Amino acid sequence: MKMPVTAWQIIGPYWSSEEKWSARGLLALVVILDIITIYAVVRLTYWNRDFFDALAVYDRSAIMPLMLTLLILVSISLFASVSSIYLKQLLEIRWRAWTTNVFVHQWLADHHYYHIEQKRSTDNPDQRISEDLSWLANKSLDLFTGLIKNVVNLISYGIVVWSISDAWQFNIGGHEVSIPGILLWLGIIYAILGSIVMEKIGRPIVGLGYLQQKFEADFRYLLMRIRENAEQIALYKGEKTENRRLKDSFASVKKNWRGLMTYTKRIEFTEKLYIEVGAYLPYFLVIPQYFAKKISIGEVMQVGLAFNRLRQALSWFIFNFKELAELRAVLRRLQEFDYALNQPVSQNIEMTQSHDQSLKTASLTLSKPDGQKLSNIPDTQIQSGERWLIQGPSGVGKSTFLRALAGIWEYGQGKISLPVGGTMLFLPQKSYLPYGTLKAALSYPETDTQFSDQDCETILNQVNLSHLTAQLNQTDYWEKRLSGGEQQRLAFARVLLHRPDYLFLDEATSALDIDNEKNLYQLLMALLPNTTVISIAHHQNLQDFHQNTLKINRASEYENRENASDIKY
Numbered sequence: 139m140k141m142p143v144t145a146w147q148i149i150g151p152y153w154s155s156e157e158k159w160s161a162r163g164l165l166a167l168v169v170i171l172d173i174i175t176i177y178a179v180v181r182l183t184y185w186n187r188d189f190f191d192a193l194a195v196y197d198r199s200a201i202m203p204l205m206l207t208l209l210i211l212v213s214i215s216l217f218a219s220v221s222s223i224y225l226k227q228l229l230e231i232r233w234r235a236w237t238t239n240v241f242v243h244q245w246l247a248d249h250h251y252y253h254i255e256q257k258r259s260t261d262n263p264d265q266r267i268s269e270d271l272s273w274l275a276n277k278s279l280d281l282f283t284g285l286i287k288n289v290v291n292l293i294s295y296g297i298v299v300w301s302i303s304d305a306w307q308f309n310i311g312g313h314e315v316s317i318p319g320i321l322l323w324l325g326i327i328y329a330i331l332g333s334i335v336m337e338k339i340g341r342p343i344v345g346l347g348y349l350q351q352k353f354e355a356d357f358r359y360l361l362m363r364i365r366e367n368a369e370q371i372a373l374y375k376g377e378k379t380e381n382r383r384l385k386d387s388f389a390s391v392k393k394n395w396r397g398l399m400t401y402t403k404r405i406e407f408t409e410k411l412y413i414e415v416g417a418y419l420p421y422f423l424v425i426p427q428y429f430a431k432k433i434s435i436g437e438v439m440q441v442g443l444a445f446n447r448l449r450q451a452l453s454w455f456i457f458n459f460k461e462l463a464e465l466r467a468v469l470r471r472l473q474e475f476d477y478a479l480n481q482p483v484s485q486n487i488e489m490t491q492s493h494d495q496s497l498k499t500a501s502l503t504l505s506k507p508d509g510q511k512l513s514n515i516p517d518t519q520i521q522s523g524e525r526w527l528i529q530g531p532s533g534v535g536k537s538t539f540l541r542a543l544a545g546i547w548e549y550g551q552g553k554i555s556l557p558v559g560g561t562m563l564f565l566p567q568k569s570y571l572p573y574g575t576l577k578a579a580l581s582y583p584e585t586d587t588q589f590s591d592q593d594c595e596t597i598l599n600q601v602n603l604s605h606l607t608a609q610l611n612q613t614d615y616w617e618k619r620l621s622g623g624e625q626q627r628l629a630f631a632r633v634l635l636h637r638p639d640y641l642f643l644d645e646a647t648s649a650l651d652i653d654n655e656k657n658l659y660q661l662l663m664a665l666l667p668n669t670t671v672i673s674i675a676h677h678q679n680l681q682d683f684h685q686n687t688l689k690i691n692r693a694s695e696y697e698n699r700e701n702a703s704d705i706k707y
Contacts, residue, residue: 145469148476149278152236164229165283171222172287178215179447180294183440185211191436226279234275241267244479249546253483256507260478262355270351270468270475277465281458291451296322298444302424302437321423325445328419329452332412336456339408340463343401346394348467353390360387402460409456416453420445485548492555495522497543497640497670502552504535504542512538513690515552520686522557522639525671527680530690536674539690540564540642543672563638565646569629571617577610580632589635597634600661601627602654622649630658634665641666643673652679659683 153161185207192200245251245263254260303321317323364371364380371380420442427433433441450457492498502515512535520526528536541547543554544564556562571579577586580594595607603624617625626649633641641662647655656679662671663683673680681687 145473148274148469148472151240152233155236157232157236161229161232164225164232165279168222168226168229168279168283169286171218171225172283173290174218175215175222176287176290176294178211178218180298181211182208182215183295183298183444183447186443187434187436187440189436190439191434194435222283226283230275230279233279234272237271237275238267241271241475241479244476248483250479250483252546253548254478259481260475261352262359263475265351265355265358266471266475270471273464273468274472277461277468281461281465284458285454288451288454291447295444295448295451299325299441299448302433302441302444321420321441321445322448324419324423325448325452328416329449329456332408332453333455336405336408336412336459340401340405340459343398343405343460344463344466346397346401347464348470349394350391350398351467351471353387353394357384357387357391360384405459409459412453412456416449417446483548486551487542487548488553489545490553490555491558493558495557495560496520496555497557498553498555500553500555502542502550502554504538504547504550507549509549512550515539515690516688518688520670520672522560522670523668524686525684526673526686526688527684528672528674528688528690529676532676534690536690537566537644540644540672540674543642557640560639561636562640562642563633563636564642565629565633565644567626567645567648568622569625569632569646571620571625571628573613573615575611575613576606576616579616580610580628580635582632584636593635594631597631600634601631601658603627603631623651623654626650627654627658630661634661637666638669640670641672643671645674645676647675647680655679 152158155161185204188200189204191197192204245254245267251263254263260266299322300319303319360380360383371377421438423445424433424438424441428435428438455462487502497518497520499515499518501517504512504515506512513530528539530536538547542550543556544562545556570582572582575586577589577591577594580586580598581589591610594610598604598607598610606624606628616628620628626647629646647658650658659680660683662669671684673684
């Protein structure tokens with residue numbers, strides 16, 4: 139499948155970003171240090187020649203200078219190699235940090251995270267951000283610098299092999315033909331044939347690697363869901379069902395893994411055979427020259443080492459085939475993710491600003507994502523400071539109506555006008571409580587520095603959570619620690635702290651007893667008298683706290699309790 143986003147659109151932005159000069163500078167330093175390492179290792183092939191020649195003629199006096207040379211070359215190689223690794227890791231974390239910031243910003247912008255989950259357009263975005271971006275930075279740098287090193291190795295060791303290699307002479311039609319540097323050409327041919335065979339054998343591993351990442355992420359997600367919902371599963375005694383679901387999910391992991399095993403076995407066999415044959419090939423090729431006394435034993439050792447280095451340089455594709463396949467799979471996943479993040483949200487519901495501080499709907503129809511109509515919302519105008527109760531049967535679209543008012547529901551048509559400059563707060567049935575201190579959960583979405591401890595403690599007392607005041611700065615998973623009723627009271631405490639101009643409550647007291655529910659609404663009326671309140675509830679206990687009722691049905695109706703008249707739609 140052709141990707142709508144190119145691989146360079148994923149890899150390239152960092153290298154042309156505001157960090158481009160430091161990034162390019164670090165990369166250049168890494169390449170320079172790698173070249174220095176290669177130079178030292180190439181010189182070691184000459185040292186190898188001189189050392190074995192000295193041993194062959196019993197030249198004791200040559201040994202100490204050679205040992206000193208060896209010490210210098212090894213020191214240079216060690217320093218350059220270690221420094222290169224350190225700088226490459228520094229560049230890797232900088233690249234990863236930059237791309238992570240970009241993807242996280244795009245993911246959270248314009249409610250993309252919400253729309254992606256609603257449409258199921260991209261699976262496991264958390265894995266793509268946390269793992270795939272890390273893998274991209276790590277392996278891209280490894281493969282690129284490895285390729286540069288192998289090009290330099292190819293040139294350096296190619297010169298060594300060429301200088302030692304004999305010419306291949308043969309007769310064609312009575313004409314003598316001589317091909318110089320036959321070892322070099324044989325090495326090139328050997329590597330090309332190996333690369334062709336490796337590509338043919340290992341091509342399917344790219345798709346299998348892509349699927350493996352998906353199946354692993356799906357399995358991990360199910361495990362995470364069990365952790366998050368441990369109490370509910372225990373109460374339902376759903377262990378057998380969860381076990382079955384995990385087994386089914388892991389079956390996909392196992393089945394795909396067996397496919398990977400098959401192709402990995404073929405790749406490993408081909409690679410090992412290629413390495414073993416190549417390791418001894420140069421010695422057999424130069425035996426005729428040695429017995430003809432054209433080269434010394436030291437040159438035999440030198441050409442063996444140089445040929446194998448040359449073969450390794452020519453075999454970069456073979457030795458990195460699995461990494462290249464995995465990189466292609468990661469790039470494919472990131473291309474899909476980037477494409478999903480850059481899809482415009484089709485906002486069929488027109489969102490405008492109201493300058494009279496009222497909230498208005500006009501010709502508003504709400505639909506499901508598949509286009510099925512949920513409900514028609516009557517033309518409504520909610521004035522500043524009014525209290526409205528929204529009622530209707532389950533599944534008719536009451537919560538969807540609030541999502542539309544929040545600007546995150548794109549399915550439907552019509553017009554919504556929201557007040558200019560008014561602060562809004564939405565309370566669902568189960569409010570989000572981030573991991574951290576209780577004060578941070580209470581202050582969300584603001585930071586915990588926005589409110590004093592005294593204000594937080596006062597409000598906790600007002601919503602009957604006085605037993606939590608001593609834990610205000612304690613870090614915990616509060617959505618696990620607190621009961622459903624405590625969480626809803628904490629959410630109301632959040633409202634009293636933030637003092638919004640417009641408050642939307644979606645069954646936000648469903649887990650509370652009548653007394654606690656009444657207390658919270660009385661607090662709202664007393665402490666936030668000018669706040670516009672729009673509530674969704676299935677029972678009649680809250681009627682006294684609202685002046686108007688909007689009943690949503692397939693044929694919606696509007697009821698104003700002040701004039702006791704019903705308007706059918």
